[in-house]
Structures are given as C-alpha cells and as structure tokens.
Amino acid sequence: MSEAKSYSLIDIKDFDKVQSVVKKYSLLDSNWPVVYFLRNRTNGYVGETANVISRLKNHGNHVMKKDLKAITIILSDRFNKSATLDLEAQLIRYLQADGKFTLLNALPGQTRHNYFQKKELYEKIFEDIWQEFREKKIAKKTINQITNSNLFKYSPYKELTETQLQAISEILDFLLDDSLKVMVIEGGAGTGKSVISSYLFKLLNSDLTEYEEEDLSEEFVNVLEKVRRLKERRTINSKALAISMTSFRTTMGKVFSTVPGLNKEMVISLSNLGDLSYDLIVVDEAHRLKQRKNLAYHKNFDEPAKKLNLDPATTNEMEWVLLRSKKAVFFYDQFQSIRPTDIDDELFISLKGKPETKVFHLKEQLRSEGGTAFSEFLGNMFSKQLRLNEKFILPKGSGFEFLYFDSLKEMRERILDKDHEIGLSRLIAGFSWNWKTKKKGATETFDIEIDGIQLKWNSDKPDWINYKESNSEVGSIHKTQGYDLNYCGIIFGKEIDYDWGAKKFIINKKEYKDVNGKKGVKSDEHLLNYLLNIYKTSILRGIKGCYVFAVNPGMKQFLKAHVISFNL
Template sequence: MKDGFSMEAFRLLNAYRDKHGITVDDEKDLKDQVALVISMTSLRSTLQKVFKDIDQLSSSMVISPTDISKRTYKVVLVDEAHRLRRRKNISCYGDFDKSNTRLGFDINEGTELDWVLKQSENQIFFYDSNQSIRTTDLPPSRFEVLKNSKAYDSVRLQTQIRSEGGDLFTDFVHRLFDLKLLPHERFESKDFELKLFDSFVAMRGQVFQKEAEMGLSRLVAGFSWEYKTKDKKHRHLYDMTIEGIDLRWNSTAKDWINSKNAIHEVGSIHTVFGNDLNYIAIVFGKEIDYDPITKAIVVYRDEYKDTNGKNSTDDVDLLFYVKNIYKTLMFRGIRGVYIYVCNPNLKAYLSQHMEIVTGNSENESQVIPSCRISSEPTAGSIPYYDLEIAAGNFSELQQSEILQYIDVEERYQDPQRYFACKVIGESMNKIIPNGSICLFERYQGGSRNGLICLVESSSFEDRDFGANYTIKEYSSKKTITDEGWQHQEIILLPKSTDDS
C-alpha cells in the first residue's frame, strides 16, 4: 500500500541525491552519514531489527536523540518529531543534561530538537501536533518557527498511512473527539472494522482470534492503572482486573509488539507509538469520560496514573494530551479497531457512532479457527494428541493412544515447538470455551507467572499407565536462600464466568 509518509520521504531523499550528485557507487560511503532519529524506545528497537535485515541498511542507522548528541550526520530523518523532548517532566535528567552540556547548551534550555539541528547538515521532520501526548513533548511553536523559515520547505501529507480506513477514518476520529459528528453518524467501510464491545471478555477473545488468523493483534489501554509490575520483583502481581480477568502491563519496553508474551499483556501508547497493528483493541480507562450535561469529553485527573504525563499541566492541557493518546491508538489499526469503555456515559456517547457488539460470544476466543485433522503429518501440520484436558480439576488418568495431526497457519508450523489438544470444562471459559482445540507452545524457559499452562500430574510408580492433565493460569511464589531459590507455593488459577 502506498502512503504519503513513505512517498514523501523517498522523494526528499532522491532530491538530496540529485542536488549533491550522489550516485549508486557513492551510497556505500554515505551510509554512515545518514540516520533515522526515533525518540521512543520501543519503536526504535523494532526499527533497528528491521534495518538489520535489509540490504544496504544497518541497525546503527536508527538512533536516539542522545546518540545524535555524540556525532554529526549529513542527512537526518526524524520520525514522530512531535515526541522530541524538552527538559520538563522527563524520567532521566542525567543523560539529558549531559547531552546539553556536551553540545554547549544551557541544561535548562537545550532540547532534543536543538541537538538535531546542530549535529546534522540536512533534516527531514515528520510532525503531527495531534500526536503530542505529554508536557515533555516540544510545543508546536518550536516547529512553527522551522515551518516559517526560508531554510525549510513545508509539505503536507495527504494520505493516512497504511490504515485501510484511510483519510475518512482519520477525519471521523478527529470529529468524534471534537464532538463534531452528526447525530448517529457512523464510519462505514467494507475494508475496515470499528466496533464497540459491550464485553471486555468478548473483545479480548476477538483479539486472540485475530492474532491466530493473521498476527499483529494487540490489546492496549489508557493510563487508568498503575504500573505495579514494572519492577521485575513484582511481576507476580497484576496491574489491573477487568471483568474478572487479571492483566499485566507490558513486561518489556523494547519491541513489545513482537515480544513473546505480548498477546497476553496490555500495551500502552508508549509501546505502540509509530507501529502498526492489523487489529488494535483499546480499553478506554476510567480517566476519560463524557459529560452529558455539558456535552463534552472530560478527563479525571485523579484517575490518570501517568504521573510524568500530568505533572505541570492544567486541565485544558491534560485533556488535550489524553484525547491525543486515544486518537493515536485508534490510528494504529490497519484493518480494525475494537473498543471497550469503562465509564457508562462515554460508552453511551460512542455507541451512537459505532457498531455495538453485545454479550460474551464464547466462540470468539477459540484459538484455532479452522481444524483439518488427519492421520498423517503434512508440511503445515503439528501433532494433535487425543487427550481431553480438563479445565476444571485434573482429568482422569489417560494416555494418548492415537497421534493425529492438525493444520495450522505458517507461523506455528513447527512440530518440535507446538502441539494441540482439546480442552473440556468451564473453569477457563472466560478465554477458552468448553470443547476448544487449543494450540500449546512447549516450555522454552523463563518465568511462567501469568501464562496459561498445560499441567501434567503423574505418579512415579504409575508412569506407564498415563497421567492427569489440567489447564490453568500459573502463579507461583519463590523464596531465596544462600543455596538458591525454591518454590514457596504454586497456584493454578481458573478463569471462569462462574465465581463458585
């Protein structure tokens, strides 16, 4: 798909090549003189991996603003330039001050934009004030100065990058948050889904299904919940509970979207900024609401848990940043956006303008959408064991008598790593409907806390007669001594709509 961002970047770089007489033979020598500056850690890590695997590119070409303070470049592209920072409400003043000192700027006045301007001969900034989300982001006035300078050309991109919703969806989202839609006006498209879910459980199940079908489907949320598990020693805790589902924020800040546990975790604006997802499911938290009396979007400061994001803001600024967060999250979806809303008034407002998905559709969380089972392995199959895994108590003693094979999509076609079984029972029905055939990944090492695990129990003496099996969410507590660590307790947690 062509998009304005890519085409304009390509045009500007070609114009630079023509102006300076750069040929294909010269490019190898110039590669070290071109850089892409990315402020956000997660996006930068993702792009470094991408650049590493592309001929003529290098991961070292993707740098942070701090990196550019250490050397000069001929050409610098700055993506998401609205996220360049000033010295205000940042989490680490030390590195910021060192960069200012290194370049001769006053530590209180120098900004990451100043570093880019001083350390590069030519710059290309991709800027959108509607995606500024914190007071640490540079104010629009700094970029207005550049825009009005004769040293720069200003080009307005005309297309919404990558999204199948296109410019019409972009316009719809802006008018949705600005309360400028007509009564009951909706966004309709055969190529793009916009749905408001009545049930969080159903929405999460839909995310699992889309992930199984095409990948790159993630759950994200606004900052209504504290990041209790940010410290690794607290990873056994949970950050939020929605409709009885215990959840954790992202376990890594780097390339979270592609991390192993991302599908089981909740991302934030910081983990998806600049990335694109096939489907994004967004939890509108308790900090954002709709006032039916004033007919306005409102933000509750006490419910907003991003301390650095709200410090030194007035109510107008905070509302601007929070609205931008949710707009930007909605723009991450390529094929669709799913929404769940915590506050009833906001839910009622959004329901006037979106398709509503009601109820908890149990079939939507099925892991394997199509099941072709055969007696012989194929290039696209993995083992399917004829065990019935109990979602309640441990199953009766059983052995796998007949090994069959089930076809799965390409990403799971590794029989040494993946296998499938049927799950019977209701104690996991919030995420696994009774009778589902589920895909399992063999244990690869690392913490199991928070993972849905297939647990085998067998007697040493009776090993030849089979084993008992169950599936639960794994939770454990450990004690550490001079001799090492050992489990204090292991808890297998159900996920059922039946509280009994």
C-alpha cells in the same frame, strides 16, 4: 512447459549451476518472460527477463553476482512483461523479509503496471510459488508470518504510493538545494512516514546501474536522476535515522541490519548527538523529541546537552539535531504528542515559518484498511464535529471492522480469536491503572481489573508487540506508538469521560497514572489534548480493525453514539 506442476499455471525449474541453464535452455522459450532467483548459501538476487541466457551472462561478469551459482527459474504461459515485473518486486519483498538470504537487489523500481486478472490470477500464482519455495527450503516462513513481521512492514523494499514517491522526490530536491537547511514532513498516524525513511536510506545507498529505465515509471526515473546528481555532488556522505523511542529504535535497527548497504549503527538515539555530527539527520516520530520538563532520567538528556554547550533546562532535542546536521528532515504529527516531555508544537510552527525550511504534507491513510475516510472520521469524532448517532460507514467491499463492545470479556475474546487466526492482535489501554507488577519483588499478579477481568500491563520487552506472551497483556501507548497491528482492542480508562450536558470530554487527573504525563502540564485543556491524542493514535494502530470499550458511563454512551455495536 510440458513439465508444469499440477496447478498448471506455473513451472518452476531448478539448476545447480547457472551454466546448466545455457546448455539446457532449449527446453524453454528463451524469448518468453521469466522470473528467476540466483543464490549461493547466504546471498540471493531476484530478477526478471525475456532473455534469460543474455541476462545470466551479464550477471556472470558482475563482481557480486558471479558467485551466485544456483538458480530457480519461474515460468508461466500466463506471464507477460507486466506480470513478471510485479512478481519480481513481490519476491524481493518477501524473500528479504523471510531472512534466509541476504538480497543483493537494489530497490524494486516503481513500475505501476496494471494488467488483466492481476488480483484474481496472479495473487494465487504467488501463493503457489511461495509454497513451493518453502518445500524446496528456499524460503522458511509462511506468507502470514512475513506479512506480520516488522522486517516486512518497515522494509524499504516496497512499491510506494504516488504520494510517498512524491515525498521522496521532494526530499531529494531539498537535499540538492543549498539554500535549504530543514524539511518538515507532516503526516498523521498510518500515512507511511517510517517506510519513506527506510526507503530513502536504501535509495541513497543503492547501485543505480541495477535499474533498466525502460521498465520504470517516469516519476521513478526522475527520482533516480536526482539521486545520481546528489551522489555526484558527494555532499551527503554521513547520515543517521534518529528515533527517540527506545522500542521503535530497536525495531528499525533490526530492519536496517538486514538490508545491504545499511546497518543498525545508522539508527541512533538523540543522546548520540552529544558526540556525533552528520551531513543528514532524518528524525522519525519527531513529535516525540524531548525537552527537559518532567523527564524521569535526566542523565541521558543533560550529558549530551552539556557536550553541545547548551543549558539542559532550556534546550531540546530539536536544537541538538539542528546543531549536529548540515541537513535535517523531521517526520512530524502534532496529534501524536502525548506527554509534556514532548517538545512544544510552537517550536515546529516556528521552524516551518523559516525561509530555510521546506514543508510537505502526507494525507493518505496507508495503514488502516478503513482508509483516509476512517482517519478523517476519527478526527471529527474526537473534535465533536459529528452529528449524534453518526457512525462510520465502511468502504464498499471492505472487511474493516470498527466496533463498540459493552463487555470487556467479549472484546478480549475477539482479540484473542483474531490473534489466533492471523496474529498481531493486541489490547491497548489508557494509562489509568498503576503498574504494580513492574516493581521488584512485587507479589501482585495483575494491574487492571474490570468487571472481574484481571489483566497485566505490558512486560518491559524492547519489542513487546512481537513478544509471544503479549496477547495476554495490555499495551500502553509507550509500547505501541509507531507499530502496526492487525486488530487492536482499545480500553478507554477511568481518566476520561464525556459530559453529555456540557457536550465535552472531561478528565479525572487522579485516575491518570502516568505521573510524567501530567506533571507540569499547562492546563487541563492541554492534558485533555494529550489524552485524546493517545486514544486516536492507539485506534489507528489497527490495520484490519479496531474494537473499543469504555469504563466510564458517559464515555460508553459517546462511543455507542458513533461506533457500531458488536452485538447488533
């Protein structure tokens, strides 16, 4: 490795033709582990091997890879088998999300290798490799740009946690069991439900001959065996990912369009079920399935219902899924139901109790760097199970931030600073201000005014989170649910307060401006549950931190009692 770069840990060699590697490979140790990237102008393939000559000969006989002529080989005197497997998986994730090449890889196997100096040394090696890939025009985007992108966050090219992989295994058992019709997977915000969905679809559409089982964990080998059995049975041919929320459905469609074997037509609206049936329907964000109550647009609900010979006044989208699928998987969280148009929790309670239904629980918090302890703290905080002045204790060594702000001006400035620093940092508010700027011909320039700060609600963009002007606006729950943010600043609006004498949350219905969010609600208690769900869900958008501010005095005092103040 005499030609190593100045940082000495890695050596990257480029060849225009694969055949040149065989001729010139005397320069390299052919028994030393390497990582390589094969490509032509549009497609690519990432691999690792300890015998690159033999591996490239095999690729030359592969119907799709034989057209990949150029190759980049990555070597290091620090490499071992575990390191190259880890680097291979990491390059697959980042190159797929970078988007310059369409990767022909199957999903990275779940290897779970831990090795000496994994974090200290090999993370720096990856940064050096990626920088050189950009200099060589192999990659376009920075690591930070990719990490913030939806294509990265919801990509199936992930190494799953043990619980997520167990969920995949349980879903496959469900698909293989003819006595079962429905599976309900329960998990709170940030427990990795959407990644499991995309991973499942890619796994069911992968070439299983790509895997070398000696490099894989026993759990993943068992998963592959179940997929093989399912493919042999040929019972799951047509499948769809159904998402009720338009914005998030658009996002997942874009993700699917970048993954070989998947396409955006697999991601459907529930209204499609008036015309189409599937062997398998997976419903993400199932807590947002609709019923007719208070729907603003009846046509999109009534027409599919009538095609299914159902009464629009009494049916719901869960019923449509059950009618139009041989097998159905619902990813569900009762604490993310935010409107009376969302179907009643009682329907899921009934569904879970049926003999043809299987239930699985996800509890591990994967989005927030505050971890499961933070999500549990929030649950206790909003259910009033905390002692007075009991605050969230940060995990040791964590940079996670959960801070209370007395000043909206200061909170907004901090969000803007974080957005400038690492991106994806947004303000979110409770719906206690009218959306005046939305009206056609509106002359108003702002919707929200607090302490002299004037702000607009989110613009009506399908992918508002990534819209370039969104850091100057305020997102509602309807634009942010389902998405990840690095930092979020939550404004508790005029519609919610805390009564210290009665020791309870109180609502002011006149100040809650989401008309379809309160009309027809059974009771004030039900409305309060929707509001608390909105705020808990919004807080858990933040990966690296969340800031909170309240308009009403009682709510200010409640937050100060349980959240560390910014100015301390």
